[in-house]
Amino acid sequence: MNVSAKSDTLLPEGFEDLAPYLEWALPDQHRRGLKRMSSTFEECKSFYDALTPRMEALIRHLENFPRSAVLDPTNDRLFMLGLAYMDAALPIELGWKSTINEGSFPAERINNVERP
């Protein structure tokens, strides 16, 4: 078994295999939405296919952290990945023709006001 150094783990133990998808783990909804909308359907589906079998475990893992806590970077990345998935699943599961909802208002004209 390969025992790797713990100092720079990107994702929590058990989720290391999701590291190739960390480009989706962006820190705010605006950026996550843009990432989804600027991805091809195939790129989005690839992300979706990789995360789908892991999402139950991902959510259960993050249920160990109260919302009032501050996440360490490793778990924070997993959190952002999870948030990204819940949005990226929409085009795939709702049967859209692309990663942009047909007929929707231009995303660049919508402001997202996030509160924690």
Next chain:
Amino acid sequence: MNEMTKIDPLTDDDFRVDYSDMLSQEQFDLEIEHVFNRSWLVLGHDLEIPNTGDFFVRDLPGLKLNVVVVRGKDGVVRAFHNACQHRGAMLVCEAAGNRRQGLSCPYHGWTYNLDGSVRGITDRDQFPVSDLSTLALKPIRCDVRHTYVFINPDGRAPALDEWLEHVADPTLYEGYFERFHSFDMISAEIEANWKLVADNFSEGYHTLFVHKGTLTDYSDRPDDPMRHLVALEPGKRHTRSGLPANMQHKTIPVEDLAFRHTPKSTPSYYGDSDGLAHGLNFGKLSAWAFDGINLYPNKVFLPGKDFCVEFRIWPISPDRTLVEASTLLPKPKTYGERVAQEYPYALGREVVSEDLSVLERQQKMLASGALKQLNLSFQEFLLALRYRNIRRDTRENVQ
């Protein structure tokens, strides 16, 4: 039917809305003066400002208002014009925050207490004025009901109690909004008249078409595929309605995932209102999705069992409107639950985005004069009622 519309029912004529002059600058100016400047308007929830010194600022360009709403030391929520009384500098230049020690002007350092009174004037001796009370922040009438912060630019308007009609009772939504500590909001400026935007959020007739890619079957019933309102209680200005749920709604996998880890919200429903304040599911529907409360002129909220969707519609100019849309969900206990909540947040954003897309094109066609009259159905009752009130306020009853 509510007592008020028994006395003053809508007629067939009210469902044919004359649009020959509804989008003009003149009509807009009349609406600002006689509708918006005389109405109680919702700015947000007092839950956003729970602690002494908490504030938020709202910029309402169409009304030429910039308002700071602040929680005082005495717990009272007050609203002021966001202007230093020295030379009119904008006092608070952030959207929200806390100023426990009071408000201080960035221009010359004047300070105000949270109740608006002047605390300190820089280089005070150089000013001839002796009575500092004349320099207090200029207040705007402000009142809170159902955790909503209302303002009214008109000092002579009736009290909020009277204005709210059958939605005034403070126990209607008691304890309901307090669960929702998370707010997700989108805003956008639309090139369309505010009335078109308000109309859109006041009827479910369009949902079959505009939202076929998102809200696939949320209110379908075998005996009523047209998603009719089942409960409707209009007042003179405001209306409550009740929408049934499709208890055979077909879920998608991410929806199932989400609602294993957080209470159900759109487009899945529990169908009941058990344990909720008595104002909810006022129509006592056995399979209940949510209620719709339409507060004249520009506020809509759709409270369900564990969620609330809200809209505020602000006129900017005859062909420009600011839309604010929020999904309120219960405070997530864990980061895992917050991930689950991202599904209803994301879906809510997409649904509103679908609504906004049709409005600019509609504005274009109406502005071209392609039709002079809107032809409304009974399901568009809320539109007919609003247009009647607008007509009365801006034309028939102008003082």
